[in-house]
Amino acid sequence: MAHRTFNVTIPSDTAYHQLYALILLTTGSIPINGILPDRVQEFEMIPAPTNTLAVNVSDANYINNAGFVLTGMTKRSTRNTICLKDYYISGNAQGVIVDLEFV
Numbered sequence: 557m558a559h560r561t562f563n564v565t566i567p568s569d570t571a572y573h574q575l576y577a578l579i580l581l582t583t584g585s586i587p588i589n590g591i592l593p594d595r596v597q598e599f600e601m602i603p604a605p606t607n608t609l610a611v612n613v614s615d616a617n618y619i620n621n622a623g624f625v626l627t628g629m630t631k632r633s634t635r636n637t638i639c640l641k642d643y644y645i646s647g648n649a650q651g652v653i654v655d656l657e658f659v
Contacts, residue, residue, distance in 0.1 A: 558658040559658070560658070561656070562582045562653070562656070565650075566645055566646065566649065567649070568648055568649035569648065572645065572646045573644060574641055575640050576594050576641045579654060580592065595637035595640070596638050596640060596656045597637060598656070598657040599630075599631055601628075601629050601653070602628045603652055607650045609650050611646070611650050612625055612645065613626045613643060613644070614643075614646070615642055615644065640656075
């Protein structure tokens with residue numbers, strides 16, 4: 557299984573942004589073969605140590621649901637994969653560290 561870690565910067569606004577789209581904007585995120593899967597076997601997301609504000613995590617229903625403040629989150633699937641496009645994050649110019657394990 558492939559394993560990668562990304563330091564993701566959230567844009568400086570209060571809108572929610574799709575996690576997968578932010579990972580794609582990270583320099584060096586696209587591997588040599590040109591494919592970065594949007595589905596993973598396991599992922600861990602923690603706030604960057606330099607953050608001064610909270611980072612919020614939600615799903616596609618973020619308009620009706622404020623989500624939760626990220627302190628650390630680990631998701632692992634033993635049967636199906638986890639779709640990174642299902643996660644949205646918000647935090648005015650804050651950062652998160654995303655650790656992925658691909659199938």
